[in-house]
Amino acid sequence: MPAAQNTSARPNRITALFGTDVPVVLGPFGGVSSVELTAAVSGGGGLGSYGLYGYSAEAILTTAAQLKKATAKPFALNLWIPTGDETPSIPKEEFDHYVETLKPYFDEVGLPLPEMPHRYLPDYDEQVAAVLEARPAVVSFVFGVPAPELVEEAHRRGIVLVGTATTVAEAVALEAGGVDAVVASGMESGGHRVSFLKPAEESLIGTFALVPQVADAVSIPVIAAGGIADRRGYAAARALGADAVQVGSAFLATRESAAVPAYRAVLHSPAASETVLTRVLSGRLARGIPNRVIGELSTTAGTAPFPVQNWLTGRFRPQAAAQGNTELMSLWAGQGTPLIRHDSAADVLAELLSGGEILA
Template sequence: MRRGGRNAGIVADQPAHGSPRAGRPDPLRGLRGLSSVALTAAVSNAGGLGAYGLYGYSPERISATAAELRAATDRPVLLNLWVIDETDAAPDGAEPGAELLERVRPIFAELGVEVPTPPERYLPRFADQVDAVLEARPAAAGFVFGAPDPAAIDRLRDAGIVLVGTATTVEEAIALEGAGMDAIIASGAEAGGHRVSFLRPAEESLVGTFALVPQVADAVSVPVIAAGGVADGRGVAAAMLLGAEGVQVGSALLATSESAAPESYRRAISSERSRRTILTRASSGRLGRAIPNRMTEEVGEDPAPFPVQNWLTGAFRRVAAERDDAELMTLWCGQAGPLSELTDAASLVRRLAQQADELLSPVGV
C-alpha cells in the first residue's frame, strides 16, 4: 500500500528511540485496557506497536511491567497513562453514598467479598507515574483524558519518547497537537471502553469515527490514528482512505488468546451479544461503552464520582473476573465487536494487514 509516495502499511516501520518527530507510531497498536504482557509483546512481535495500559499502576509496578515487556519483546512498545490530577487521585472526603452502597451490597454478599473501607488515596500521583515511564524509556508513551504539563512533555521528548494523545473531537486534537503530541488518536464514539473526552463532557463529544477522522486529519499536521469500530481489514482500509495513517484496534485484540480478559468476556465480544452496547457510568463513574449485563443494570446510572465508583465496583469486579462471571464484570466493548474472532494476536495482526493491503492496492493507496 502506498500513500503520498511512502509506506503507510499496517505493519509500517517501528517508532524510533531518537528524535520524537522522526519516530512514527505504528498503524496497529494494542488495546489500552485489560492489558497483558503477552498481548502487548505479541502485537509488537507481529509488526504492530503493542500498547500496555497503566491505569492505577504505582511507579514500582510500572517499572516491573516495563522490565517484563523488555524480556518478552525486543520490539518497540507503547505505555499508556491516564492524565489524572490530585483532585481525582485523592478527593477530599469522597465516599460512596448510602443509596449506592445498598444497591451493590447484595453483589458483594453473593461473591463473599467485604465492602471495602475507603482509602486515603484512590490513585497514585500522576507525576510519579510519568517519572516511572521516563525511567522505563519505552518507544512511545500514550495519554488519555488530556496531556501532561509542558515540563513533563519536554522531559519525555528529550528522552526520545514518541508522544501520542487521544482526542474525541477536532478541538481536542488541535489542543493535543499544540501541547506537543507527535501523533493523535482520533477515537470515535464507536470505540469500546472509556470515552476519554477532556474539553467538553463526554456526552457532548460523541463524534463517530467516519466523521471524526477526516476532520482531525484536516485540522492537524501530525499523523492521525483512527480508533473505534476497526476490527477487520475493511475498517483499516476505510480509516486510511479517510486520512488516517494508522489504526488502533481494541475489542478485536481483547478477544484474542493473549488477552487478560476471562474466557466468558472474550466470547461475549465475538458473539452476537456484542451487537448491543451501551454508554454507562456504572463501572467507574466516567462514561464508557460496554456490553450491558447484570452489573450495569443493578449498579445503575447514579454512580459515585470517579474514581470512587471505580474503586468500589473494582472490589467485586476482580472477584467476578477470577470466577469468569461475565455478568458481574465490566464488558468494555466497541460497536464492531461481532466482527471479532477468537484467535491469537499475531494471526489477527497479519490478517488485518493482508486484508487492508488487498482492498487498498487497486486504488493506489
C-alpha cells in the same frame, strides 16, 4: 509475501515515528492489558500498548521490565491524565452509603465490604516519573494534554508522545501541546470516552466523521480508533487520511489478552452486537456490553463520582471475573466487536493488514 502485506508494510509517517513495521497500534486496556498481548503485537510488527490505570510507580517499573524482556520491539505505555474533575475523597457516611448500595454484589462473589481507602488512585506525578525512568519507545495519554515539562523531558529522552482526541478541537490542542501523533477516537470505541475539552456526552463523533476532519486540521500523524476490527475498517480509515489504525476489542478477544475466558466468550457471542454508554461502573462514561450489574445500577438513586465508583466496583469485579460471572464484570467493548473472527493476535494483525489489498 501476499500483495496485502506488501501494501500495508510500506513505510509511512507512523512506522517511521514509532520504528515499527506496520501501521497498527494495540489499544491500551485499563485492567486487562497483558505483557503477552503487548509483546505479540509488537513482535508482529505493530505497536503493542499497555494501560497503566491504577498502577503504582513500582508496578510500572516492574511491568516495563517484563515487557522489555518479552520483546525487543517498540511498545507504548499509556497514562490517564488527571482532568481536575476527579473526587479525591468523600465523607465517610457518603462512602458507607455507596458501599451499602453495592453490598449485594460483594455478597454474591463472597467478599467482605471494603474499608474506605486513604486514596483511590496512585499519584500521577509518581506514575510519570516511573514511565520516564522506564523509557519506553512511546508513551500515550488519554483525558488531556501532557504538561509542557513532561513533553520536553520525554523528548529529551527520545520518547515519542501520542495524545488521544475525541473531537477536532482536542486534536488541535494536542498538536499545540507538542505531542508527536494523535489518536482520533470515535464514539464507537469500547471502554472509557476520553474527552477532555467538553463533557463526553457532547463529544460523541463517529470515527469515520472524525478521522478526515482531524487529518485536515493537524499536521502530525493521525491514528484512527473506534469500530475497526477487520480489513474493511483498516482500509476505510487509511483511505480517510489515517496514518495508522488503533484496535482494541479485536485484540482483547484473543487468547493472549488478560481478559478471562468468560469475557472473551462474550466478545465472540451474539451479546456483543449490543453496547451501551454508561457511567454506573466507574463514574465516567464508558462503552460496554450490557449485563445485570449495569441494568440494576442504572436504576439506583445515585452513582459515586469517579474515581470512587471505579474503585468500589473494582473491588468485586475482579472476583466476579475469577468466578466467570460476566453479569458482575465490566465488559468493555466497541461497536465493531461483532466483526471479530479471530482468537490470536497474529491472526488479527493478518486480518487488518490484508486491508492493504483493498487500497492497492
